[in-house]
Amino acid sequence: MTGTININFGARIGYTFQSPALLEMALTHSSHANEHRRSSQGSYERLEFLGDAVLGMLTAEYLYQAHPTMPEGELTKLRSQLICEPSLCAVAKSLELGKVIRLGKGELSAGGQTRPSVLADVVEALLAAIYLDGGVVAARDFYQQHICDIVVKASAFNDYKTQLQEIVQRQQGRKIAYSLDSETGPEHAKTFTASVAIDDIKRGTGNGHSRKEAEQKAAEMAMGDKTWY
Numbered sequence: 001m002t003g004t005i006n007i008n009f010g011a012r013i014g015y016t017f018q019s020p021a022l023l024e025m026a027l028t029h030s031s032h033a034n035e036h037r038r039s040s041q042g043s044y045e046r047l048e049f050l051g052d053a054v055l056g057m058l059t060a061e062y063l064y065q066a067h068p069t070m071p072e073g074e075l076t077k078l079r080s081q082l083i084c085e086p087s088l089c090a091v092a093k094s095l096e097l098g099k100v101i102r103l104g105k106g107e108l109s110a111g112g113q114t115r116p117s118v119l120a121d122v123v124e125a126l127l128a129a130i131y132l133d134g135g136v137v138a139a140r141d142f143y144q145q146h147i148c149d150i151v152v153k154a155s156a157f158n159d160y161k162t163q164l165q166e167i168v169q170r171q172q173g174r175k176i177a178y179s180l181d182s183e184t185g186p187e188h189a190k191t192f193t194a195s196v197a198i199d200d201i202k203r204g205t206g207n208g209h210s211r212k213e214a215e216q217k218a219a220e221m222a223m224g225d226k227t228w229y
Contacts, residue, residue: 009027013142014142014145015130017133018133018134022047023126024102025043025044025129026122026126027100027102027122027126028043029102029107029118030045031103031105031107032104032107034104035104044122044125045121045125047125047128048122048124049128051124054127054128054139055123055143056079056083058140058147058148059143059148060079061140062148063075063078063079082151085116085117085167086116088119088120088123088151089116090151091123091151092119092123094146094150095146097119097123098114098119101122117226126142127139127142160216160217160220164219164223168229174198175198176196176198177197178194178196178197179195179197180192180193181194181195181205190209191207191208192208192213194206194208194211194214194217196219196222198228198229201228203221203228204218204221204224205221206218206219206220206221
């Protein structure tokens with residue numbers, strides 16, 4: 001049940017916390033913390049900040065070892081693709097985090113337990129909690145067991161347009177539309193400029209040697225702007 005820490009959660013993820021308060025914090029949304037100031041151990045926001053760095057480090061470590069000849073620029077781009085919000089949501093779904101996140105009444109009624117941004121943040125907070133509780137070895141074990149394979153598969157099967165579409169579809173009533181803004185250059189070397197709008201507001205623009213490539217880059221820009229989702 002959402003809002004209640006499942007006592008079997010530690011067993012499910014294969015890690016037993018020495019400090020249960022860290023697990024409680026990692027699964028507590030700020031809305032719940034604000035409603036229970038006297039009993040709350042705080043929300044996951046600070047843990048999410050740390051978890052973002054831990055996740056980036058462990059993913060960089062994985063990519064460095066998995067691609068020994070790949071240059072730095074490509075490694076950086078691939079890391080960004082692997083740890084994007086849709087990939088982290090896939091991790092959250094596999095762990096059934098939506099069932100154990102503690103939310104305030106308003107956030108719960110608004111569907112916070114399925115909101116992509118919330119689920120992605122909790123994955124990072126949980127990783128940070130394990131890092132603080134058991135060190136980098138424990139965090140690496142959790143990453144390898146529950147995160148790495150899922151984000152690699154999610155990245156492999158989802159391009160930016162697909163990822164953006166999934167984010168929009170999770171938010172009921174929102175709509176997405178692509179448009180071709182311009183087409184310049186000779187027939188054999190054209191440059192296309194495309195844009196993507198969410199709810200009729202332009203959120204991304206991209207250039208490419210094909211309309212498809214331009215739309216992909218526009219979708220990538222839109223995903224990078226987290227002010228709208």
